[in-house]
Amino acid sequence: MPFPQTELIESALLNGKWDNSTKPSQIADLAKSVVNGDFGVVLQSPLAKKIFVPSSTEDGQNSGLFNAGSSLTDKPADDDAIRLILAVACLHAFIQINWTGPDLDFKVLDVLQITASDVTEESLNQRAVSELAYGGEPAYHLTQYAMLLRLAQLLLDVPSHCASVPWWKLRVALVHQQILDEPAPLPPVIISALEPLAPIYAGDPELSGRLELEQGLLQHFVAQDKIAAEYFIKAARATGMEYELTGALGKRTKFQQNELSQLVLLAESQLKVEERTADSSSTKPSSTGGQVPETLALNDDTLLEQTAFTSSSPSAHARLSHLDPSSQPPLHPLDQSILLAMCLNVKNTSPVHGLTSEQMTPYVSRVISHPLNWSVHTMALLLRARLESTRTRTVERATLQLQALIEQMPTADAPVAERLRYAHALPLPSKWEMEKELATRFLSLGAVRSALDIFERLEMWEEVVKCWQAMERRDKGVTIVRDLLEGRKAEADVVLARGKAGTTEARRASMDLAREAKLWCLLGDLEPEHAVEHYGRAWAVSGQTAGRAMRSLGGYHFARGEYAEAITCLKRAVAINPLLSRSWFILGCACMRVEDWTEARVAFGRCVSIDEEDGESWSNLASMYMRMGANNKMVDESAEDASDSVPFENKLLAFRALKQGLRSAYENWRMWYNYMIVSIQVGELSEACRALGRVVESRGAGAVDEDVLERLVNAVTRAPTVEEAPQEGPEGEAAAQAASNPNEGRGLLRPVKHLLEDVVLPRTSSSPRVFRAYAKLLTWEARWDDALKAAMDAYRCSAAGAMEAGETDVARWREAVGDVEDVVDALRNFGPRSADGGAKWRLQARSIVRTFMGKTRDAFGDEPEWGKVEEMLEELKPQRRDDDA
Numbered sequence: 001m002p003f004p005q006t007e008l009i010e011s012a013l014l015n016g017k018w019d020n021s022t023k024p025s026q027i028a029d030l031a032k033s034v035v036n037g038d039f040g041v042v043l044q045s046p047l048a049k050k051i052f053v054p055s056s057t058e059d060g061q062n063s064g065l066f067n068a069g070s071s072l073t074d075k076p077a078d079d080d081a082i083r084l085i086l087a088v089a090c091l092h093a094f095i096q097i098n099w100t101g102p103d104l105d106f107k108v109l110d111v112l113q114i115t116a117s118d119v120t121e122e123s124l125n126q127r128a129v130s131e132l133a134y135g136g137e138p139a140y141h142l143t144q145y146a147m148l149l150r151l152a153q154l155l156l157d158v159p160s161h162c163a164s165v166p167w168w169k170l171r172v173a174l175v176h177q178q179i180l181d182e183p184a185p186l187p188p189v190i191i192s193a194l195e196p197l198a199p200i201y202a203g204d205p206e207l208s209g210r211l212e213l214e215q216g217l218l219q220h221f222v223a224q225d226k227i228a229a230e231y232f233i234k235a236a237r238a239t240g241m242e243y244e245l246t247g248a249l250g251k252r253t254k255f256q257q258n259e260l261s262q263l264v265l266l267a268e269s270q271l272k273v274e275e276r277t278a279d280s281s282s283t284k285p286s287s288t289g290g291q292v293p294e295t296l297a298l299n300d301d302t303l304l305e306q307t308a309f310t311s312s313s314p315s316a317h318a319r320l321s322h323l324d325p326s327s328q329p330p331l332h333p334l335d336q337s338i339l340l341a342m343c344l345n346v347k348n349t350s351p352v353h354g355l356t357s358e359q360m361t362p363y364v365s366r367v368i369s370h371p372l373n374w375s376v377h378t379m380a381l382l383l384r385a386r387l388e389s390t391r392t393r394t395v396e397r398a399t400l401q402l403q404a405l406i407e408q409m410p411t412a413d414a415p416v417a418e419r420l421r422y423a424h425a426l427p428l429p430s431k432w433e434m435e436k437e438l439a440t441r442f443l444s445l446g447a448v449r450s451a452l453d454i455f456e457r458l459e460m461w462e463e464v465v466k467c468w469q470a471m472e473r474r475d476k477g478v479t480i481v482r483d484l485l486e487g488r489k490a491e492a493d494v495v496l497a498r499g500k501a502g503t504t505e506a507r508r509a510s511m512d513l514a515r516e517a518k519l520w521c522l523l524g525d526l527e528p529e530h531a532v533e534h535y536g537r538a539w540a541v542s543g544q545t546a547g548r549a550m551r552s553l554g555g556y557h558f559a560r561g562e563y564a565e566a567i568t569c570l571k572r573a574v575a576i577n578p579l580l581s582r583s584w585f586i587l588g589c590a591c592m593r594v595e596d597w598t599e600a601r602v603a604f605g606r607c608v609s610i611d612e613e614d615g616e617s618w619s620n621l622a623s624m625y626m627r628m629g630a631n632n633k634m635v636d637e638s639a640e641d642a643s644d645s646v647p648f649e650n651k652l653l654a655f656r657a658l659k660q661g662l663r664s665a666y667e668n669w670r671m672w673y674n675y676m677i678v679s680i681q682v683g684e685l686s687e688a689c690r691a692l693g694r695v696v697e698s699r700g701a702g703a704v705d706e707d708v709l710e711r712l713v714n715a716v717t718r719a720p721t722v723e724e725a726p727q728e729g730p731e732g733e734a735a736a737q738a739a740s741n742p743n744e745g746r747g748l749l750r751p752v753k754h755l756l757e758d759v760v761l762p763r764t765s766s767s768p769r770v771f772r773a774y775a776k777l778l779t780w781e782a783r784w785d786d787a788l789k790a791a792m793d794a795y796r797c798s799a800a801g802a803m804e805a806g807e808t809d810v811a812r813w814r815e816a817v818g819d820v821e822d823v824v825d826a827l828r829n830f831g832p833r834s835a836d837g838g839a840k841w842r843l844q845a846r847s848i849v850r851t852f853m854g855k856t857r858d859a860f861g862d863e864p865e866w867g868k869v870e871e872m873l874e875e876l877k878p879q880r881r882d883d884d885a
Contacts, residue, residue: 016421037416135184136547138514240270618661719745791826
């Protein structure tokens with residue numbers, strides 16, 4: 001087959017739409033059947049039977065099921081195309097039975113042509129589920145037709161000349177991730193192999209957009225939301241979609257009189273949108289023939305079904321200002337998928353506050369308004385149900401909508417091809433995940449028994465145990481787990497109904513090791529007194545692959561202060577599955593306890609690489625940098641120069657870590673305090689100023705760090721004033737650069753003034769150091785009257801200003817003498833420059849000294865410093881020339 005023909009077939013498989021310009025052939029017919037959803041026809045075709053012939057040897061690579069690399073024709077290129085078509089058929093059939101519905105019309109045994117009497121559908125499925133366990137995480141044991149996913153994996157593992165094979169491996173990996181208990185790390189080659197595809201599909205906006213979107217979804221599944229967001233934006237650029245979240249006047253309730261600004265998403269597709277017939281765009285229930293899921297009405301006595309917009313905002317994007325918010329054109333389903341993906345990212349990267357759902361709602365509403373594809377509309381309704389589940393007026397519709405989505409899965413209201421066309425472009429959950437979500441919703445509403453019934457049917461035993469614990473029947477949970485482990489309870493009542501109860505040993509043998517290990521871990525959680533034994537048993541049963549066993553055992557030791565044992569267990573856990581940030585965090589904390597700063601730094605570094613919004617890990621990472629000296633040696637924190645022994649590079653890394661962490665922990669005053677200290681040490685004084693302000697706003701006047709405040713004021717005042725700075729020549733250029741430096745002089749003046757005048761001074765009236773610092777700043781600005789007032793305020797709350805007659809503390813009195821000297825100096829310096837010409841400054845200074853002497857003469861008149869006070873008084877005697885001045 002010529003290469004262009006292969007290219008057309010690959011594009012059709014990727015897009016889910018058949019290109020009628022493709023020349024008819026046996027291979028093209030197979031590919032067309034895959035696109036149309038006729039997987040049984042494809043997987044039981046003569047060409048398929050040539051591949052799916054039981055292998056005579058089990059080489060371990062393909063489980064001995066068939067010879068994936070066998071030759072089918074005399075053309076290697078045709079063989080590669082056939083294997084790709086069969087792999088896609090297997091993958092899409094697997095998605096159909098477990099994600100989109102309806103049921104398949106063939107069995108796996110019909111495909112593999114296995115005639116051995118001891119091989120059944122159940123045994124094949126159990127074998128596949130066991131083989132699909134990955135990264136120490138078991139696959140969901142009630143996954144249907146799991147062998148189809150294994151067949152797709154094996155077919156795609158054969159070396160091929162088809163350009164799209166790496167893309168299909170990405171799709172298989174995405175599906176595989178969703179059947180595991182926890183996300184597991186993928187081989188880096190899956191992402192790196194996609195790089196050559198971008199130029200190949202650059203000329204096709206739809207395929208290019210799909211490629212970026214699906215890479216973003218993979219990053220979303222492994223919690224790399226920042227990277228995912230970048231891919232989603234690239235996807236929108238590739239398809240040419242224009243979009244903007246803006247405001248428009250409108251009404252949200254039935255009784256609203258005045259129009260208010262409402263959030264709206266304006267969006268327009270550049271891809272061609274295929275028109276649907278009136279019947280196919282219906283949103284009626286599937287039983288009436290509609291081809292998209294039913295959109296339940298809100299039926300609320302106050303809220304409108306949707307916001308009634310009256311006008312768009314004049315600030316809208318120039319290319320979207322022509323759109324009417326209440327009547328926007330339909331979007332292409334791929335663009336709708338991109339918007340839903342962006343909506344997920346809004347949820348994951350915004351701070352936790354009330355605006356998150358408000359930001360997401362316009363995205364979802366824009367998609368729901370034009371139902372063009374079954375899967376896309378299902379995903380949009382699911383996201384709306386999640387958003388509405390937290391609001392009193394919409395929680396009922398949210399629950400009913402979720403239930404309706406589950407019930408429409410087995411129906412045949414929409415063609416298989418339409419259901420699967422955008423399945424890879426959506427984070428659509430599997431059938432069991434949707435049912436689990438419904439059960440969790442019931443649990444949150446207090447309907448524990450309804451949730452329990454669903455969890456038991458899904459055989460999600462961990463959730464079953466939680467339900468029994470919620471009903472204060474922990475003993476019941478223990479009994480269930482022990483019955484499962486000891487074979488007294490068959491794990492699939494469906495199997496019993498088929499007459500396959502068997503003996504206890506047969507039941508135990510049917511349970512794969514990964515799942516048995518999980519049950520032992522669950523029993524360890526339920527029986528803390530035997531936890532070590534149960535977790536150890538799980539580790540042994542799994543062949544030392546159960547990451548959960550080591551995670552649980554590490555947490556057990558950490559809680560009891562057995563840090564060395566915890567570190568050993570947690571290192572094993574993260575070696576198996578390094579994607580779980582909680583394991584890394586506890587490992588880091590354990591390393592901190594044993595003062596292994598280097599290992600702790602590595603652990604917290606992995607935490608923040610997994611979750612960039614983990615403020616606590618950023619804080620701990622900064623703490624590790626500040627404890628590590630040159631060559632990563634431990635710093636002796638008891639030493640006076642402990643901070644000096646930390647290399648500047650480490651301090652800078654600590655500064656950056658705290659700055660990043662504060663984005664997601666803005667209210668954490670301790671992090672702001674640490675950030676302030678580190679900012680001072682690395683010379684980022686403007687940031688130290690901001691941090692001190694946040695600390696004082698959070699903790700009040702008592703949290704003012706006077707040392708830091710004085711250092712900030714000194715950084716401003718040590719630079720030349722505007723009048724002193726040279727204006728021309730090299731010195732003038734240097735002065736101009738200094739003026740723009742945010743960490744000294746005029747560049748730092750504004751934030752320091754804001755800190756003092758708007759944050760600190762309104763909250764404190766009893767700190768002489770604060771007032772002196774303020775007076776120093778005002779002096780630098782040549783604001784003499786204000787500087788004098790600040791100096792007087794400092795004196796009033798100083799030791800001298802608060803001293804009463806009868807004081808006997810000599811040290812306090814000597815401090816007070818210094819306060820008197822300070823205020824007299826201030827009056828002497830600022831008085832002559834004040835607005836009234838300084839006529840009264842000498843009298844005021846003399847009055848202060850005489851009052852101080854009158855209060856303390858009896859107790860301290862014999863002290864050596866008394867003579868200093870008398871000299872001050874003598875110097876302040878009225879002089880004729882001063883009066884004339």
